[in-house]
Amino acid sequence: MSDVIEPVSEALIEQAKAALGRRNLVFVGLMGAGKSAVGRMTAAALGVPFIDSDHEIERVSRMTISELFAAYGEEEFRSLEARVIKRLLQSGPRVVSTGGGAYINERTRKHIKRHGLSVWLNAELDVLWERVNKRDSRPLLKTENPKQTLENLMHARYPIYAEADLTVLSRDVKKEVMVEEVLAALATIPKK
Numbered sequence: 353m354s355d356v357i358e359p360v361s362e363a364l365i366e367q368a369k370a371a372l373g374r375r376n377l378v379f380v381g382l383m384g385a386g387k388s389a390v391g392r393m394t395a396a397a398l399g400v401p402f403i404d405s406d407h408e409i410e411r412v413s414r415m416t417i418s419e420l421f422a423a424y425g426e427e428e429f430r431s432l433e434a435r436v437i438k439r440l441l442q443s444g445p446r447v448v449s450t451g452g453g454a455y456i457n458e459r460t461r462k463h464i465k466r467h468g469l470s471v472w473l474n475a476e477l478d479v480l481w482e483r484v485n486k487r488d489s490r491p492l493l494k495t496e497n498p499k500q501t502l503e504n505l506m507h508a509r510y511p512i513y514a515e516a517d518l519t520v521l522s523r524d525v526k527k528e529v530m531v532e533e534v535l536a537a538l539a540t541i542p543k544k
């Protein structure tokens with residue numbers, strides 16, 4: 353076995369692009385699943401624009417996600433997030449990576465279902481925990497036992513993420529491998 357990563361084949365990229373058409377590919381899943389990192393690389397592979405909804409929210413509000421939660425609370429954040437994602441989905445093709453709670457919000461989920469093809473990066477608790485415990489930028493994890501909080505969120509949210517059009521298992525493999533698996537999953541979707 354070798355560690356060398358083969359570049360994603362042109363044929364796979366073309367199939368995935370054709371399947372996407374003018375739709376948006378929307379990454380959903382829990383904090384640390386790799387939505388932002390893998391989403392960006394997937395957009396580059398497809399040659400379409402990439403937008404991270406959290407970055408867009410921070411840009412328009414000129415506040416960080418943590419500041420928004422602290423100043424206005426989660427409910428207000430969700431309504432801003434819903435408005436921003438609705439706007440981002442108005443034209444395609446694009447890759448849009450959402451924040452972990454976006455797809456859980458009914459309004460946002462409806463927009464995503466109507467205007468996008470969703471891909472759930474599904475990951476086990478330990479994978480997520482190893483990734484998120486290195487940073488303190490996620491306000492929902494500022495609790496006494498953040499790993500337990502993450503586990504509680506998994507139980508509450510996984511049945512909803514499971515409604516996504518595609519599911520790819522996120523694990524500790526090179527991000528390029530994740531991109532390839534996302535493109536392969538996308539390529540199986542009938543063209544629209």
Ligand SMILES: Nc1ncnc2c1ncn2[C@@H]1O[C@H](COP(=O)(O)OP(=O)(O)O)[C@@H](O)[C@H]1O
Pocket residue numbers: 381382383384385386387388389390483484523524525526527530
């Ligand atoms: N396949 C992967 N292997 C190793 N690290 C990863 C992988 N995918 C993402 N990461 C890292 O995990 C952290 C969280 O990823 P991120 O894309 O911000 O997740 P999300 O947007 O879903 O919360 C980042 O530091 C990112 O570089």
Ligand SMILES: O=C(O)C1=C[C@@H](OP(=O)(O)O)[C@@H](O)[C@H](O)C1
Pocket residue numbers: 381382383384387388406417450451452453454489490491492
């Ligand atoms: O799961 C959530 O509710 C959240 C996830 C975060 O995004 P990532 O999933 O990209 O970390 C960010 O939107 C905010 O902290 C809330």
Ligand SMILES: [Mg+2]
Pocket residue numbers: 387388389406449450451
């Ligand atoms: Mg993110």
